[in-house]
Amino acid sequence: MAVMMQAFFWDCPKIDDQEHNWWNHVASKVEDLSKAGINSLWLPPVSKAASNTSMGYDPYDYFDLGDFDQKGGTKTWYGSGDELKALIAKAHANGLGLYADMVINHNSGADEEEVNPLDGETRWTKFNPKSGRFPRDWNCFHPSRYEHVMMEGENFAGFPHLCHRNPHVYAAMFEYSRMLIEELGFDGFRFDFVKGFGAWIIGILSKYRYVKDGKEFTPWVVGEYWSGDQDIDAWLEKVNSYTDTQISAFDFPLRYQLKKVCDQPNYDLRNLTYGENIVMKRPLHAATFVDNHDMGGDEIVNDKLLAYSFIMVHEGYPSVFWYDYYNNGLARPLTPNGIDALIQAHHKYAGGDSEILHADPDLYIMQRHGWKDDTTDQAGLVYVLNNLGDKWSGTSVKTKWANQKFAPIAWDGHGLYGAVAHPDERTTDADGNAEFPAPPRGYCIYAPVF
Template identity: 85%
Template sequence: MAVMMQAFYWDAPKNDNKEHEWWNFVSEKVEALGKAGINALWLPPVSKASSDTSMGYDPYDYFDLGDFDQKGGTKTFFGNRAELEALIKKAHEHGVGLYADMVINHNSGADEEEVNPLDGQKRWTKFNPKSGKFPRDWNCFHPSRYEHVMMEGENFAGFPHLCHRNPAVYTAMFEYARFLIEELGFDGFRFDFVKGFGAWMIGLLSKYRYVKDGNEFTPYVVGEYWSGEQDINAWIDKVNSYTDNQIAAFDFPLRYQLKKVCDEPNYDLRNLTYGGNVVMNRPAHAATFVDNHDMGADTIVNDKLMAYSFILVHEGYPSIFWYDYYNNGLARPGTPNGIDALIEAHHKYAGGDSQILHADPDLYVMQRVGWKDDSTDQRGLVYVLNNLGDKWSGTSVKTKWPNTRFVPVAWDGHDAAHPDERTTDGEGNAEFPAPPRGYAIYVPVAQDTNKDELIAGLQTGE
């Protein structure tokens, strides 16, 4: 499976002194990210919002990408269309895809208030965008003549809530999605706050017959349904009933389990085996992550690489957070102790089914059994997560590999000493340890493999 990166964090242009220059800044990183094994970048909303220093989650003019002087300036917080197109072109040249953040349920920054005749209430619902595309009034929002109920989902922050059953809204959203894929070159969508509108809308936007480079194109689609496992599973079932595109959801339940692993030293690791998340039950529909732009004061603060190690060895589509990779310095290139080494292990070894070999309150051991076809050869791995804070810990487990030498390729913890090699007996048994409050990944190798060359190759991507 691929690895994506959320290529921003809240107020990133301001905090990194790149206001209105974020697209250029990300572009400078693209080549290195591609070499590190990042397959796609999830970008923030690209359209002009209610101000030119907004993160874009309060859209005003969907078709102004930073080229019209409105809402405080010409560029968006991130740049303009030419700079965005240059970023997309460069990313594609280095084998990196782009996912657009779709905010299609609420708007902000209206030009006028007006009375909605259906309920007599006055709201900011008159929009006259300078792009000239998708002007709208009260009938484009809830309540509208095109509905028999007030709205289809939850409201957000009191913003006007688009009524997708209005043909003008429906048509504009299709045109916006087509514009992003076919004209700008995006490769997929991340839908924001999908609680706020009908799943049918995402299903139809996903099923639209897009054309890229003369060929029909199916985008990757993932939704943000911030809730528990049952609610997310129900949404996945519903949205996929409209399309065969295998729409995914971010695995919030897993993220909160991993926060407890990292920030609660006595958290029982057996909880990771009981399900309660998306990836263990339906991995093809799970986008896994550790933190994102919405977490605010609820970010993981301790031993965060434990969480990254977990999502990068299990199934699902893992997402790396820009702030962790760069600002928190967790990439650690050229070492076996950071995100870069975990990404390499993910690509080279994390194939096939996950099988839990051992779980107790303080120790979790899992194997990926490997996968091989005409284009992929992932030999599998053994993963150890140690919750004890004061000592290395491991146990003897029965792997699928008898009489096999194992070499550690990625590890970290409160003791970053190099783990020893392991060799299984004739039945596949061996003890695999990990550092205190840390993890270790062991991979099966031929008996004559040079350990140092293997680790060096993993760190350089060779």
């Protein structure tokens, strides 16, 4: 499986001193990210929002990529349309895919207030964007004459809520999606706040027969359904009924479990085995992550690499957060103790079925069985997660490999004066048994040596 990077964080242009220059800044990192093993970049919303210093989650003009002087300036907070196109071209030249953030639930920054005759309420719903594309009025929002209920889904922050059943809105969403895929070259979509609108619109936008580089193209699609496992599971069931089961969801339940692993002393690691997350129930539809731009105030504070180690060895499509990789300094290139080493372990070894070999409150051990076909050769691995804060911990487990030497390829944890000792090689006996330890409050990934 591939590895995605969320190539932004909240207020990133301001915090990193890259206002109106973020596309260029990301482009400057593309070659290094490709060499590190990143396969795709999830970019923030590309359209002009209610101001030109907005993160883009309050869209105003879907077709202004930073080329029209409106809402405080010409560029978006990230840059111009040409700079975005240059980033996409450079990413593709270095083997990276691009996912567009789709904010189609709500709009902001309207030019005029209007009275909605259906309920008599006055709202900011008159939009006259300078791109000239997708002007809209009250009938494009809930309540609309095109619906028999007040709205589909939840309202977001009181913003005008688009009615996708209006043919004008419906057509604009297709036009926008086609622009992103067919004109700009994006490779997939991340849909924001999917609990706010009908799953059917994602289904039809995903299954449109896009043409890219002269061939029909199917985008990769993931939805942000910020809720518990049962709600996400029900949404996946519904949205994939409109498609060939191509839609994934971010695994919020797993993320909150991993936050407890990292931030709560003595958290029972057996909780990771109970299937209350998406990756355990629907591994092919799980987009796993550790933190993202929405987690302000609820970030993982301690031992965050424990969480990254978990998502990199299990099934699912793992995402690396730009802020962790760069600002928090967790990439740690050319060492076995950071995200770069975990990415390499993911690519080279984390294939085949997962099997939990041991789980108690303080120790979790699993193996990946490995996978080999015409294009992939992943040997498998043994992963150890140690929750004890004061000592190395491991136990003897029965693996699938008999008389096999294993070498540690990635590890981190607590140690004397901040130094983490190098784990030793391990060799299984004739029955596949061996003891596999990990550092205090740490992890270790062991790979078979052939």
